[in-house]
Amino acid sequence: MRKAIEQKLEEINKLIFVKRYSEAEKRLDVLVDSADGKDELLIHIRRIELGSMLKKLDRLKTQYIKNLKKNAGDLTSELCLSFIEQQEDSPNHAELVNTFQEIMRQHGQLAAAYHGIGFSLEQQGNYERAVYNYEKCVALDPSWYIAYFGLSQIYYQMGDEKKGDHFFFQFEQAAPYYVYGNFETHRKLCQEFLERDLFADAEQAIQSLTEWWQENKGTCPTEIQIYEMLAMSRISKAQGDQVQADTRKNRALGMALMSLDDSSTAESVLYFIAKVLEEFDEYKRSVQFYKRILQKSDGDPALVQKIGGQFLSLGEYQTAKELFEEAYASHPENPDIRFCLLVATLKLSGVNVEEYLIGRERLRQLVDGGDKVELLALLHSLLAKFTADPDVQGHIADVYLRLGNTDRAERHYENMFRIDGRNRQTALKYASFIMQYRDPDKAMEILKSINDQTDLSTESQAEIYWLKANYFFRKKEYRESLTLLRKVLAIDPWNVSYLVQEILNLIATARVDEEFRQPDGMLSTITTIDEAKVVWTEYDLKTKWFATQHEYELVYARQKLRYLYADGSETTLKSLVGAAAKHDPVRATYDLLRLLNTNFDSPNIYWALGTLYKEQWQLETAAVWFEQMLIHPSLPAREKAKAYIELADCYVWQNKQIPKAIEYAKLAIDLDGERDPGNLRVLAHAHLRSGQVRQAKIYLEQADIENDHEARYLQGLVQYRNGMNKQANDLWKPLLTVRSESLRFHNIKQEVLKYYFEGAPYLKAN
Numbered sequence: 150m151r152k153a154i155e156q157k158l159e160e161i162n163k164l165i166f167v168k169r170y171s172e173a174e175k176r177l178d179v180l181v182d183s184a185d186g187k188d189e190l191l192i193h194i195r196r197i198e199l200g201s202m203l204k205k206l207d208r209l210k211t212q213y214i215k216n217l218k219k220n221a222g223d224l225t226s227e228l229c230l231s232f233i234e235q236q237e238d239s240p241n242h243a244e245l246v247n248t249f250q251e252i253m254r255q256h257g258q259l260a261a262a263y264h265g266i267g268f269s270l271e272q273q274g275n276y277e278r279a280v281y282n283y284e285k286c287v288a289l290d291p292s293w294y295i296a297y298f299g300l301s302q303i304y305y306q307m308g309d310e311k312k313g314d315h316f317f318f319q320f321e322q323a324a325p326y327y328v329y330g331n332f333e334t335h336r337k338l339c340q341e342f343l344e345r346d347l348f349a350d351a352e353q354a355i356q357s358l359t360e361w362w363q364e365n366k367g368t369c370p371t372e373i374q375i376y377e378m379l380a381m382s383r384i385s386k387a388q389g390d391q392v393q394a395d396t397r398k399n400r401a402l403g404m405a406l407m408s409l410d411d412s413s414t415a416e417s418v419l420y421f422i423a424k425v426l427e428e429f430d431e432y433k434r435s436v437q438f439y440k441r442i443l444q445k446s447d448g449d450p451a452l453v454q455k456i457g458g459q460f461l462s463l464g465e466y467q468t469a470k471e472l473f474e475e476a477y478a479s480h481p482e483n484p485d486i487r488f489c490l491l492v493a494t495l496k497l498s499g500v501n502v503e504e505y506l507i508g509r510e511r512l513r514q515l516v517d518g519g520d521k522v523e524l525l526a527l528l529h530s531l532l533a534k535f536t537a538d539p540d541v542q543g544h545i546a547d548v549y550l551r552l553g554n555t556d557r558a559e560r561h562y563e564n565m566f567r568i569d570g571r572n573r574q575t576a577l578k579y580a581s582f583i584m585q586y587r588d589p590d591k592a593m594e595i596l597k598s599i600n601d602q603t604d605l606s607t608e609s610q611a612e613i614y615w616l617k618a619n620y621f622f623r624k625k626e627y628r629e630s631l632t633l634l635r636k637v638l639a640i641d642p643w644n645v646s647y648l649v650q651e652i653l654n655l656i657a658t659a660r661v662d663e664e665f666r667q668p669d670g671m672l673s674t675i676t677t678i679d680e681a682k683v684v685w686t687e688y689d690l691k692t693k694w695f696a697t698q699h700e701y702e703l704v705y706a707r708q709k710l711r712y713l714y715a716d717g718s719e720t721t722l723k724s725l726v727g728a729a730a731k732h733d734p735v736r737a738t739y740d741l742l743r744l745l746n747t748n749f750d751s752p753n754i755y756w757a758l759g760t761l762y763k764e765q766w767q768l769e770t771a772a773v774w775f776e777q778m779l780i781h782p783s784l785p786a787r788e789k790a791k792a793y794i795e796l797a798d799c800y801v802w803q804n805k806q807i808p809k810a811i812e813y814a815k816l817a818i819d820l821d822g823e824r825d826p827g828n829l830r831v832l833a834h835a836h837l838r839s840g841q842v843r844q845a846k847i848y849l850e851q852a853d854i855e856n857d858h859e860a861r862y863l864q865g866l867v868q869y870r871n872g873m874n875k876q877a878n879d880l881w882k883p884l885l886t887v888r889s890e891s892l893r894f895h896n897i898k899q900e901v902l903k904y905y906f907e908g909a910p911y912l913k914a915n
């Protein structure tokens with residue numbers, strides 16, 4: 150279709166849009182009678198659609214029949230008669246499909262005929278074939294936009310909203326004045342008619358939008374009503390009716406104010422109303438809506454950026470600064486609000502924003518591990534350009550603190566806090582500095598104000614616990630400090646700073662003489678000096694001494710710290726597990742599971758977890774970890790031996806898979822290469838379970854019953870199974886006087902007591 154004809158058809162569609170049907174009908178008649186329009190089928194179809202709307206199809210049908218009589222081969226009239234029949238009451242769509250197919254047999258492929266077939270098939274509910282024909286239509290002639298409408302409706306019926314929207318968008322782009330309901334279409338047409346002083350048409354263009362909402366959705370959104378009232382006010386003013394203009398405007402502003410005061414109004418609606426108010430020169434009122442959006446707790450980042458970009462691009466820097474300062478007061482954690490405020494302040498300060506932001510990005514890279522000289526130079530360069538950036542102030546303070554210049558660091562930390570003190574991370578950073586180097590009471594006041602907030606992140610809460618624990622330690626309120634440290638260690642059990650503080654508190658509260666409560670000299674510097682310079686010999690000796698004093702929690706904490714600096718040492722891990730077993734296996738299990746998420750993952754950790762689950766007598770779970778250890782690639786023979794013997798021990802105590810337990814115990818003995826009495830004891834126990842008492846006795850004779858309570862218990866079982874009850878009693882009785890320090894030994898004692906009280910045999914062969 151030629152451009153001139155397209156423009157004329159669009160003008161006609163605009164008339165139909167505002168319900169000026171008679172004039173549109175006349176113009177369509179003129180257009181189809183013109184030389185350029187007589188064979189443009191899209192114009193004819195629009196004429197037929199209007200005729201159907203006005204109940205005038207008979208008139209058109211008569212005219213096309215006359216055309217055919219004059220010109221028997223008039224393809225346009227032939228097609229149009231079929232299109233008219235499709236719009237009539239009770240059309241025979243099956244017959245119409247045949248008609249269009251016959252037309253193509255005579256004239257070749259035609260976009261119009263494919264569209265006609267698609268429409269009839271759609272009415273019959275044959276969506277798959279209808280889609281095929283609509284697609285053939287637009288493939289032949291992409292300008293047949295009414296086929297896009299047909300495709301959209303089919304996909305909507307089929308529940309494919311995405312495709313439906315896609316084709317409907319294509320249809321609206323090609324024919325914007327064909328359907329009602331699109332806000333921009335109504336808005337643009339209203340403005341166009343107003344500029345042409347067609348006031349009634351302008352009113353109809355905008356009123357038809359609210360009518361569409363009411364007819365199709367049952368109600369019209371408030372924001373659309375506000376737009377309509379303001380548009381109608383502008384029309385009244387253009388007509389010279391100021392009274393009506395004011396009435397309509399006041400009504401719109403009243404509705405807008407109600408939406409502003411309603412806490413349930415969505416952010417997107419507030420933004421729409423703000424843009425509407427801007428369009429109608431209510432700039433100050435629109436700012437109120439932007440403020441409300443930015444004050445909402447669930448601020449949409451996209452909207453925040455849109456508002457910021459809007460004011461900054463318009464050069465309204467002062468307004469943007471005021472707007473985002475208010476927003477910052479409500480949401481100091483929001484990164485988008487903070488960024489927009491920074492940019493507005495930079496603009497007002499005359500700073501080259503792009504250059505400054507590039508420097509900030511480079512700063513972020515250097516802070517994460519870059520050249521220290523370049524970092525310091527960049528910090529001073531950024532500071533010379535702009536002094537009100539809290540991040541830059543904080544970074545330069547960190548650098549001076551690392552250099553040991555606490556006075557200069559303090560000045561920059563104070564500037565950082567003064568600029569950005571409402572932000573939690575900034576406040577925590579400042580509180581941490583003054584807690585360590587200045588006034589702990591002042592730091593505590595800051596922490597209390599942060600802790601009053603209910604939506605703290607886990608990381609922020611941990612930092613607050615940590616700093617408060619530090620405070621109470623300084624005040625020598627060690628138990629209060631420990632209470633807080635236990636909370637923070639539950640969040641991050643392997644943080645070196647937390648562990649050091651826990652150890653210092655536990656030393657201070659240890660039940661030992663005052664002279665032994667002096668903390669290890671290296672604890673105060675362990676997080677800052679070169680790891681290679683730390684000497685652990687004295688630390689390890691002191692840990693062993695605390696173990697002799699039964700300070701098990703302190704020993705466990707010290708062993709955790711030691712393990713972190715031992716490069717996964719097997720010996721240190723064994724010491725850690727031993728300390729955990731005596732203190733709290735449940736807590737240690739949790740700690741080690743958390744450690745698996747770090748680079749400490751290793752088969753030895755699996756062994757430690759399995760051992761601790763055994764300490765809790767959760768043998769099935771323990772077995773899973775030992776099995777996991779065995780499937781680890783490249784596991785050394787000695788580690789395999791550990792896994793096999795522990796797995797065998799789990800099976801034996803559960804009295805299941807005894808043949809496998811014997812096999813695993815023998816494998817462990819072969820792989821280990823050392824005659825570990827503990828391995829022989831497990832193998833003996835397995836033979837006892839299977840009824841092989843003589844074999845068990847041979848292995849137990851090599852065990853150390855003086856130091857291995859379990860071996861003594863098993864030797865008693867051998868005597869009992871051989872009918873030598875007195876000898877069994879002589880072996881078992883001393884066990885009852887030994888302190889139970891594990892669930893394992895507790896279970897052994899329970900088995901012995903079961904013998905004494907029930908006198909029943911046990912450990913029968915399966």
